[in-house]
Amino acid sequence: MPNERGRPRRPETDAAILRATIDLLRETGYGGLSIEGVAARARVTRPTIYRRWPDKVRLVIEALAKAVPPAPAPDTGNTRADLHQLARSLVDRLVHTGLAPVVLAVHADSIGHDDLAAPLRDLYLHPRLEAITAVINRGIARGDVPPDTSPDTARDLLAGPLVYRWLVNSTLTDTDIDQLVDTSWAALSRGAPREANSTAQTRR
Amino acid sequence: MPNERGRPRRPETDAAILRATIDLLRETGYGGLSIEGVAARARVTRPTIYRRWPDKVRLVIEALAKAVPPAPAPDTGNTRADLHQLARSLVDRLVHTGLAPVVLAVHADSIGHDDLAAPLRDLYLHPRLEAITAVINRGIARGDVPPDTSPDTARDLLAGPLVYRWLVNSTLTDTDIDQLVDTSWAALSRGAPREANSTAQTRR
Amino acid sequence: MPNERGRPRRPETDAAILRATIDLLRETGYGGLSIEGVAARARVTRPTIYRRWPDKVRLVIEALAKAVPPAPAPDTGNTRADLHQLARSLVDRLVHTGLAPVVLAVHADSIGHDDLAAPLRDLYLHPRLEAITAVINRGIARGDVPPDTSPDTARDLLAGPLVYRWLVNSTLTDTDIDQLVDTSWAALSRGAPREANSTAQTRR
Amino acid sequence: MPNERGRPRRPETDAAILRATIDLLRETGYGGLSIEGVAARARVTRPTIYRRWPDKVRLVIEALAKAVPPAPAPDTGNTRADLHQLARSLVDRLVHTGLAPVVLAVHADSIGHDDLAAPLRDLYLHPRLEAITAVINRGIARGDVPPDTSPDTARDLLAGPLVYRWLVNSTLTDTDIDQLVDTSWAALSRGAPREANSTAQTRR
DNA sequence: ATCTAAGCGAGACGGTACGTCCTGTCTTGAG
DNA sequence: CTCAAGACAGGACGTACCGTCTCGCTTAGAT
Numbered sequence: 001m002p003n004e005r006g007r008p009r010r011p012e013t014d015a016a017i018l019r020a021t022i023d024l025l026r027e028t029g030y031g032g033l034s035i036e037g038v039a040a041r042a043r044v045t046r047p048t049i050y051r052r053w054p055d056k057v058r059l060v061i062e063a064l065a066k067a068v069p070p071a072p073a074p075d076t077g078n079t080r081a082d083l084h085q086l087a088r089s090l091v092d093r094l095v096h097t098g099l100a101p102v103v104l105a106v107h108a109d110s111i112g113h114d115d116l117a118a119p120l121r122d123l124y125l126h127p128r129l130e131a132i133t134a135v136i137n138r139g140i141a142r143g144d145v146p147p148d149t150s151p152d153t154a155r156d157l158l159a160g161p162l163v164y165r166w167l168v169n170s171t172l173t174d175t176d177i178d179q180l181v182d183t184s185w186a187a188l189s190r191g192a193p194r195e196a197n198s199t200a201q202t203r204r
Numbered sequence: 205m206p207n208e209r210g211r212p213r214r215p216e217t218d219a220a221i222l223r224a225t226i227d228l229l230r231e232t233g234y235g236g237l238s239i240e241g242v243a244a245r246a247r248v249t250r251p252t253i254y255r256r257w258p259d260k261v262r263l264v265i266e267a268l269a270k271a272v273p274p275a276p277a278p279d280t281g282n283t284r285a286d287l288h289q290l291a292r293s294l295v296d297r298l299v300h301t302g303l304a305p306v307v308l309a310v311h312a313d314s315i316g317h318d319d320l321a322a323p324l325r326d327l328y329l330h331p332r333l334e335a336i337t338a339v340i341n342r343g344i345a346r347g348d349v350p351p352d353t354s355p356d357t358a359r360d361l362l363a364g365p366l367v368y369r370w371l372v373n374s375t376l377t378d379t380d381i382d383q384l385v386d387t388s389w390a391a392l393s394r395g396a397p398r399e400a401n402s403t404a405q406t407r408r
Numbered sequence: 409m410p411n412e413r414g415r416p417r418r419p420e421t422d423a424a425i426l427r428a429t430i431d432l433l434r435e436t437g438y439g440g441l442s443i444e445g446v447a448a449r450a451r452v453t454r455p456t457i458y459r460r461w462p463d464k465v466r467l468v469i470e471a472l473a474k475a476v477p478p479a480p481a482p483d484t485g486n487t488r489a490d491l492h493q494l495a496r497s498l499v500d501r502l503v504h505t506g507l508a509p510v511v512l513a514v515h516a517d518s519i520g521h522d523d524l525a526a527p528l529r530d531l532y533l534h535p536r537l538e539a540i541t542a543v544i545n546r547g548i549a550r551g552d553v554p555p556d557t558s559p560d561t562a563r564d565l566l567a568g569p570l571v572y573r574w575l576v577n578s579t580l581t582d583t584d585i586d587q588l589v590d591t592s593w594a595a596l597s598r599g600a601p602r603e604a605n606s607t608a609q610t611r612r
Numbered sequence: 613m614p615n616e617r618g619r620p621r622r623p624e625t626d627a628a629i630l631r632a633t634i635d636l637l638r639e640t641g642y643g644g645l646s647i648e649g650v651a652a653r654a655r656v657t658r659p660t661i662y663r664r665w666p667d668k669v670r671l672v673i674e675a676l677a678k679a680v681p682p683a684p685a686p687d688t689g690n691t692r693a694d695l696h697q698l699a700r701s702l703v704d705r706l707v708h709t710g711l712a713p714v715v716l717a718v719h720a721d722s723i724g725h726d727d728l729a730a731p732l733r734d735l736y737l738h739p740r741l742e743a744i745t746a747v748i749n750r751g752i753a754r755g756d757v758p759p760d761t762s763p764d765t766a767r768d769l770l771a772g773p774l775v776y777r778w779l780v781n782s783t784l785t786d787t788d789i790d791q792l793v794d795t796s797w798a799a800l801s802r803g804a805p806r807e808a809n810s811t812a813q814t815r816r
Numbered sequence: 817a818t819c820t821a822a823g824c825g826a827g828a829c830g831g832t833a834c835g836t837c838c839t840g841t842c843t844t845g846a847g
Numbered sequence: 848c849t850c851a852a853g854a855c856a857g858g859a860c861g862t863a864c865c866g867t868c869t870c871g872c873t874t875a876g877a878t
Contacts, residue, residue: 007848007849007850008848010849029316030312034837034838034839035839035840036839044851045851046838046840047850048849051850100315104308104311104315107371108233108234109235109305111308117374121372152369153383155368156364156365156369157387157388159364160364160366160367160368160369161357161364162364163368164363164367164368165356165360167315168333168359170316170321180357180361183361187391209825209826209871209872210826210869210870211826211828211829211868211869211870212870213828217828217829238860239859239860239861248829249829249830250860251831251863259861413822413875413877414876415821415822415873416823416874416876417823417824439721442863442865444864445864452824453825455824455825455866455867455868456824458867459822459823506724509720509723513717513720513721515716516716519713519716519779520710520782533780560777561791561795564777564780568771568773568774568775568777569765569772570772571772572767572771573764573772575719576733576767588765588768592769594802595769595795595799598802617845617851617853618845618852618853619842619843619855620843621854622855625855646833646834647834647835648833648834657858659835659836659855659856662835663854663855819876819877820875820876820877821874822876823872824871824872824873824874825872825873826869826870826871827868827870828867829869830865833864833865834861834862834864836861837860838860839856839859840856841855842856844852845850846849847849
């Protein structure tokens with residue numbers, strides 16, 4: 001297709017805009033971010049941004065996707081150790097870079113708006129959750145994790161407490177991480193009650 | 205008391221503003237909320253709002269605190285059943301009222317700003333977490349939960365997965381709730397590995 | 409009349425308000441003056457001011473009337489010398505105190521509003537113009553000024569050029585004053601053409 | 613010239629704003645003028661006005677400059693008649709259009725603020741005083757006015773009394789104008805005392 | 817000695833306007 | 848077609864004053 005008509009876009013422009021976006025997100029947060037500010041920081045005019053992204057959320061989603069590299073799935077041979085390492089790695093990428101509040105705010109903004117939630121999941125969330133699934137699956141293969149474990153449940157059981165602790169405490173120390181992962185691992189490794197429902201006996 | 209000086213504030217005004225705030229939060233979300241809009245909806249002028257709350261976050265915190273009543277701590281005699289009931293009750297108050305995204309966005313906004321995080325915790329979060337602690341403590345007294353269980357960990361283990369599932373899926377069915385609570389309960393009731401630590405001592 | 413009911417007004421309060429008004433007029437000009445500011449400066453609340461003066465203009469008129477003392481009519485025996493002295497004295501009281509622009513602005517504000525123009529004339533203007541009339545009348549009595557001279561015309565002929573020069577130049581030096589008064593005196597002393605009217609004799 | 617960058621301003625917008633400004637000045641006076649009101653009347657938003665003029669005074673100066681056309685210098689061959697005609701023409705343009713108080717208020721506001729006084733003089737005042745100078749100069753050429761007459765003094769002698777009479781009386785009838793111009797003319801035509809200074813003898 | 821009216825500080829309140837910032841769109845000229 | 852530049856309608860921001868009001872308290876003459 002000859003969409004080569006007219007003057008081609010400068011690729012440096014895209015990069016500059018995304019870089020400016022991330023920088024400003026870190027400085028002012030998601031709520032404080034303005035397209036105007038991004039344009040100024042990227043030495044670009046506003047229409048140039050609007051030509052590429054329809055609105056703030058989409059720009060931020062793409063910027064985050066580029067700025068937060070998916071954590072690699074560790075493979076030490078020990079599932080529990082893999083999870084510890086993965087957890088620290090995730091926290092590194094989010095909390096220590098100051099992008100965690102932004103990610104949260106974008107999620108909050110996109111809830112109930114499927115046009116935003118979809119790209120957020122596809123571009124950002126899913127690629128980053130694959131590492132957890134991979135570690136769990138290796139654990140199942142290895143026999144460390146009961147084979148009937150739902151990957152979604154495992155994911156929520158591991159990530160959820162970490163996120164929640166950070167939400168409530170505003171910080172997440174290495175000790176926190178280790179302790180929470182250990183707790184989740186306790187449930188995970190021994191097998192969550194598969195038959196579970198509200199009235200069922202948990203056990204024994 | 206000499207703080208009775210000056211014309212007293214009309215209490216209806218406070219109520220009208222908070223009501224308008226909640227209504228608009230539900231309709232437009234936290235990001236879409238404007239003081240201007242609240243003023244118009246409450247049939248009040250902007251200065252009247254600024255006289256009471258210094259900014260959007262503080263107004264929203266107080267509105268949420270008033271609009272989301274703390275869930276009562278159930279006491280059925282069965283700790284696991286109490287937790288199921290409490291979880292459903294919490295989800296009711298947040299997800300089904302459409303206020304969950306707002307609560308999340310306010311948290312995202314307040315992270316890193318201690319002047320916002322403090323009132324958020326004191327006015328909103330802590331009173332609402334007491335029910336969890338109460339149930340856990342009753343469970344410990346009853347012998348359903350190991351006595352060395354940290355209440356914070358228990359809280360994160362229970363609430364975290366629920367929040368995370370909702371965050372990723374945008375919804376939270378009763379089946380989700382029951383299943384996640386059961387999973388958390390598995391870890392909780394058997395006791396988190398107290399001796400556990402990743403590579404080093406969790407605690408001396 | 410028993411309007412002595414109730415707690416009497418503190419006379420210091422009146423004085424403090426008027427003093428604050430004049431100070432602020434000098435600092436911020438008439439347009440920049442706010443009742444709020446006057447209240448703060450006078451360590452008084454706004455209602456206390458409104459209890460005494462209905463609005464800004466009336467307050468300012470009274471403040472000016474108190475702050476700009478009417479120039480005394482000099483009586484040296486020489487009409488021309490009297491006028492020179494009077495002109496300098498007037499300029500002193502207005503230009504050199506920084507109140508001239510205020511007086512002008514108040515006049516501008518009151519034009520077309522008879523409720524304002526009346527007190528302005530009665531309280532401020534007329535008492536201050538009496539000196540000119542007195543000097544002119546003494547001049548007529550003395551034979552220095554033609555007896556058919558209209559006092560209004562004389563007043564405008566003397567004061568007008570001074571005001572206008574100040575308006576155009578923003579300043580008024582002693583040389584300016586002397587020169588303009590001499591010029592006006594030339595017309596005044598020889599007699600303005602009494603027979604003059606719109607279509608009548610151009611001259612001779 | 614590369615100052616043709618960007619979307620050009622709509623000239624109708626400038627015109628609409630200036631027209632609205634003049635209309636409102638006439639209705640509410642200078643003190644009552646609000647940018648908000650001008651914007652509404654011109655069917656324009658406030659930022660559009662602020663893009664063009666930095667503040668109220670500058671907007672009004674430009675509006676006045678456009679709304680009060682400089683009076684042409686009459687040339688009947690008779691200097692005194694020229695002055696009569698010019699005076700009436702000036703009064704027409706200011707008093708009868710209701711703009712005189714505005715002009716006065718702007719002057720009052722600009723005194724002591726050179727950044728305002730400068731454009732006021734350059735855009736408004738000077739172009740409008742040229743007619744007087746022209747008539748005086750023709751009078752000098754013709755021999756009706758002594759050749760050593762200072763144009764500034766002549767200007768103040770003519771315009772000053774008119775302004776002052778209007779200031780004191782709030783009105784200016786044709787009779788007033790004629791009488792005051794005749795009086796000023798008396799001084800002007802016979803020659804103001806050129807040697808004048810505070811001690812010099814005016815006469816005899 | 818009490819009553820009652822006014823003064824006064826304090827501050828709420830509905831308003832209006834301020835001057836600024838940002839949004840998303842549009843218009844122009846140049847590449 | 849891109850892009851810089853910048854105009855534009857629109858909307859919100861947080862602040863400053865306006866003039867009025869409602870309080871509690873004080874002050875002092877009238878009863």
